[in-house]
Amino acid sequence: xxxxxxxxxxxxxxxxxxxxxxxxxxxxxxxxxxxxxxxxxxxxxxxxxxxxxxxxxxxxxxxxxxxxxxxxxxxxxxxxxxxxxxxxxxxxxxxxxxxxxxxxxxxxxxxxxxxxxxxxxxxxxxxxxxxxxxxxxxxxxxxxxxxxxxxxxxxxxxxxxxxxxxxxxxxxxxxxxxxxxxxxxxxxxxxxxxxxxxxxxxxxxxxxxxxxxxxxxxxxxxxxxxxxxxxxxxxxxxxxxxxxxxxxxxxxxxxxxxxxxxxxxxxxxxxxxxxxxxxxxxxxxxxxxxxxxxxxxxxxxxxx
Amino acid sequence: xxxxxxxxxxxxxxxxxxxxxxxxxxxxxxxxxxxxxxxxxxxxxxxxxxxxxxxxxxxxxxxxxxxxxxxxxxxxxxxxxxxxxxxxxxxxxxxxxxxxxxxxxxxxxxxxxxxxxxxxxxxxxxxxxxxxxxxxxxxxxxxxxxxxxxxxxxxxxxxxxxxxxxxxxxxxxxxxxxxxxxxxxxxxxxxxxxxxxxxxxxxxxxxxxxxxxxxxxxxxxxxxxxxxxxxxxxxxxxxx
Amino acid sequence: xxxxxxxxxxxxxxxxxxxxxxxxxxxxxxxxxxxxxxxxxxxxxxxxxxxxxxxxxxxxxxxxxxxxxxxxxxxxxxxxxxxxxxxxxxxxxxxxxxxxxxxxxxxxxxxxxxxxxxxxxxxxxxxxxxxxxxxxxxxxxxxxxxxxxxxxxxxxxxxxxxxxxxxxxxxxxxxxxxxxxxxxxxxxxxxxxxxxxxxxxxxxxxxxxxxxxxxxxxxxxxxxxxxxxxxxxxxxxxxxxxxxxxxxxxxxxxxxxxxxxxxxxxxxxxxxxxxxxxxxxxxxxxxxxxxxxxxxxxxxxxxxxxxxxxxxxxxxxxxxxxxxxxxxxxxxxxxxxxxxxxxxxxxxxxxxxxxxx
Numbered sequence: 001x002x003x004x005x006x007x008x009x010x011x012x013x014x015x016x017x018x019x020x021x022x023x024x025x026x027x028x029x030x031x032x033x034x035x036x037x038x039x040x041x042x043x044x045x046x047x048x049x050x051x052x053x054x055x056x057x058x059x060x061x062x063x064x065x066x067x068x069x070x071x072x073x074x075x076x077x078x079x080x081x082x083x084x085x086x087x088x089x090x091x092x093x094x095x096x097x098x099x100x101x102x103x104x105x106x107x108x109x110x111x112x113x114x115x116x117x118x119x120x121x122x123x124x125x126x127x128x129x130x131x132x133x134x135x136x137x138x139x140x141x142x143x144x145x146x147x148x149x150x151x152x153x154x155x156x157x158x159x160x161x162x163x164x165x166x167x168x169x170x171x172x173x174x175x176x177x178x179x180x181x182x183x184x185x186x187x188x189x190x191x192x193x194x195x196x197x198x199x200x201x202x203x204x205x206x207x208x209x210x211x212x213x214x215x216x217x218x219x220x221x222x223x224x225x226x227x228x229x230x231x232x233x234x235x236x237x238x239x240x241x242x243x244x245x246x247x248x249x250x251x252x253x254x255x256x257x258x259x260x261x262x263x264x265x266x267x268x269x270x271x272x273x274x275x276x277x278x279x280x281x282x283x284x285x286x287x288x289x290x291x292x293x294x295x296x297x298x299x300x301x302x303x304x
Numbered sequence: 305x306x307x308x309x310x311x312x313x314x315x316x317x318x319x320x321x322x323x324x325x326x327x328x329x330x331x332x333x334x335x336x337x338x339x340x341x342x343x344x345x346x347x348x349x350x351x352x353x354x355x356x357x358x359x360x361x362x363x364x365x366x367x368x369x370x371x372x373x374x375x376x377x378x379x380x381x382x383x384x385x386x387x388x389x390x391x392x393x394x395x396x397x398x399x400x401x402x403x404x405x406x407x408x409x410x411x412x413x414x415x416x417x418x419x420x421x422x423x424x425x426x427x428x429x430x431x432x433x434x435x436x437x438x439x440x441x442x443x444x445x446x447x448x449x450x451x452x453x454x455x456x457x458x459x460x461x462x463x464x465x466x467x468x469x470x471x472x473x474x475x476x477x478x479x480x481x482x483x484x485x486x487x488x489x490x491x492x493x494x495x496x497x498x499x500x501x502x503x504x505x506x507x508x509x510x511x512x513x514x515x516x517x518x519x520x521x522x523x524x525x526x527x528x529x530x531x532x533x534x535x536x537x538x539x540x541x542x543x544x
Numbered sequence: 545x546x547x548x549x550x551x552x553x554x555x556x557x558x559x560x561x562x563x564x565x566x567x568x569x570x571x572x573x574x575x576x577x578x579x580x581x582x583x584x585x586x587x588x589x590x591x592x593x594x595x596x597x598x599x600x601x602x603x604x605x606x607x608x609x610x611x612x613x614x615x616x617x618x619x620x621x622x623x624x625x626x627x628x629x630x631x632x633x634x635x636x637x638x639x640x641x642x643x644x645x646x647x648x649x650x651x652x653x654x655x656x657x658x659x660x661x662x663x664x665x666x667x668x669x670x671x672x673x674x675x676x677x678x679x680x681x682x683x684x685x686x687x688x689x690x691x692x693x694x695x696x697x698x699x700x701x702x703x704x705x706x707x708x709x710x711x712x713x714x715x716x717x718x719x720x721x722x723x724x725x726x727x728x729x730x731x732x733x734x735x736x737x738x739x740x741x742x743x744x745x746x747x748x749x750x751x752x753x754x755x756x757x758x759x760x761x762x763x764x765x766x767x768x769x770x771x772x773x774x775x776x777x778x779x780x781x782x783x784x785x786x787x788x789x790x791x792x793x794x795x796x797x798x799x800x801x802x803x804x805x806x807x808x809x810x811x812x813x814x815x816x817x818x819x820x821x822x823x824x825x826x827x828x829x830x831x832x833x834x835x836x837x838x839x840x841x842x843x844x845x846x847x848x849x850x851x852x853x854x855x856x857x858x859x860x861x862x863x864x865x866x867x868x869x870x871x872x873x874x875x876x877x878x879x880x881x882x883x884x885x886x887x888x889x890x891x892x893x894x895x896x897x898x899x900x901x
Contacts, residue, residue: 033679035679035682035683037610037686090862093866094865094866097865097869098869099608099678099679099682100602100606100607100608100682100812101808101865101869103608103679103682104608104804104805104808104861104865105861105862105865105866107610107801107804108801108805108858108859108861108862108865109858109862111797111798111801111854111857111858112854112855112858112859112862114797115851115854115855115858116851116855118851118854119849119850119851119852119855228690228797232686232687232690232694235683235686235687236683236684236687238683239676239680239683239684239687243677243679243680243683273698273699274695274698276691276694276695276698277691277694277695280687280691283687284669284672287672287673287675287676287684288672288675291675291676291677291680292677293680
């Protein structure tokens, strides 16, 4: 029973992380048809924003020393600012470009950000301790669950709830959903294009910061490539969920997280190293059966 | 009072010239029909006024303000609402949400609820399904929805591109009924692209005939339509 | 098809001119260049192979692929397995099957086999990926890159994990490099004038009309995917001989970005663009490399900090995309009658990618 509970919590927290990543991609894709390949590097940037630039293995934390009620908002702001800056400086010029051009531009941006971090911090992972008390286990129905996992799940659920409320109940949320369906039509009804897009980028940036915080707390390190693992799965999740569908991206994120954890628990010992290969195999099976994704959005036009 | 003035406007799509030196004026309260064969530039004219395509040359003035090259959202805020061809409902949003999108930019927020009631009264079939996703509606219902949605923006000039396309005659009757009633009740100025000359004749008003990106004829709708020789020369495909 | 000879006559100038120009570069480098410069030229020629392979798929289908460097990885490791002396393999790569452990083939045999392996792999994964819609397919290729890198980084007994495997015979020089580039250009050219290439370009420009004409989009995309994988697999094999070592890190994000950047800067939809982009970016990289080493002026060494090289390439790519989205060659092909040829390739609007999903 306790083992099963442990698996459930593992699945929910890992799935939640993937879901948040997929959401960050899906939001921007919805309004701009842009796949932001720089997202993983934004995650890393947010984490490194807490440290002074140095090539030492022991990080000199500056912002990271702030108490949590200051650190979290500051980091969310950093994420939002970086994301919005990238929109204004780079992506705005590509508003009407073809999708291939936009994808390469975002890939290039990620490349630049990554190498900027490399230049300032070197490729050596730095140790960083944030809220070590979160590593302690908490007793839930007899199972000992790391506190951080519980917090991750709570954060994910809270983010999803807030975002859903925002999208369904506020004027700006409504405008964003309308713009995602038909951008030009929305503009003709007075929806301000720039504001909607900036908002999508801001939210996406905050999600990146949140993921960064969770990863940094979990692993105790700051590593240039730390966003890449989550984002690899997050991208796959957006495809499986159905490009353009927000609930699809979230659901797919949880599904892949669950699959990963289940494989980890049920595979025979020597095959455990190949757990990732099994997860990818499962992804391939899903794509063979439903190439358009699990939740292809209703406004799907003739697709070739 | 001239509500909209288009002055020698030329629009190009790459190397294709879609509008050549178009000049026209719309007075407040009138109904102006735009007709002509396919490819004449009728939709482009509406898109240019809406700010979707910027003119290469010329000027567009809306209610005295120069809107040449302005963005669609700015032009919408000045009192212009375009209902494009093809009933572009926001399929994933409900009817009520579709209607509310148009009202978002309005400054007179206290009037929005009243306008919503008005739309539901004029279009009872929308009121019945206000929480249904717009993608599930029939063609006629969607046409009503997009007109209602444009109304929620409280425009002074409403342009509609091909309101009868793909609809049964009885539904088209209803659509025009409502349009004329709205015009009377809300002092709405109408600019309608309509391939059916019969409709124009039945409704009355002014008409311009476009061909190859130019305005080739202008006049009273009824008079123009009755002149058979003109019809044959320019319409080619006979009566609708 | 009676059409084919006339198409060839009109367009064969392009690959011939490109191959001759590259031959000239190789000869000049061999004759006058330093050892280091020759190595740079070899690397450039290998990149030409990769980017040409990339062009075969991206240029003809209109779909962007982030996963092609995984084919380079496959080709490189296959060559490593086939050419490293058995004694070394039995120490470091114990997990290899016995026939592979005992194998030691010359470069001329191992290279085509490596290409074939990459092509076979592309055939298998392509069946899944090519059924996805345009943008989803591009994302899936990104996933492919990650998956292959993941597997090769962790399967220690077979790939040596994240470390490097040494021992590949260093048999590369500018002539072999030129030969590789020539072969790549030839294959790419023959593919693009083939019926399949033409059909695929039809889907690139007008997806719905092409489908209505009976073109099987999935099949045509798959063919291009496999051909491009073969070329890039060959490039991977030669790269292994060039470096004499392989490790998974060499076939991941940096190489993916640099090669994509070369294609895009040159012009995504033309063979000339592919080659031009490589030459231009290679020159830029060389320039920055020297700037990072520093210029000595009167005993003072002026140098730009390390790492600026990559940042500069990234920024250059973004800027070129902003102002010249069709690349430096504007998607036109090189010909004997000068540049540019009047018979222009239409700017593709890319309906292949303009789907709502």
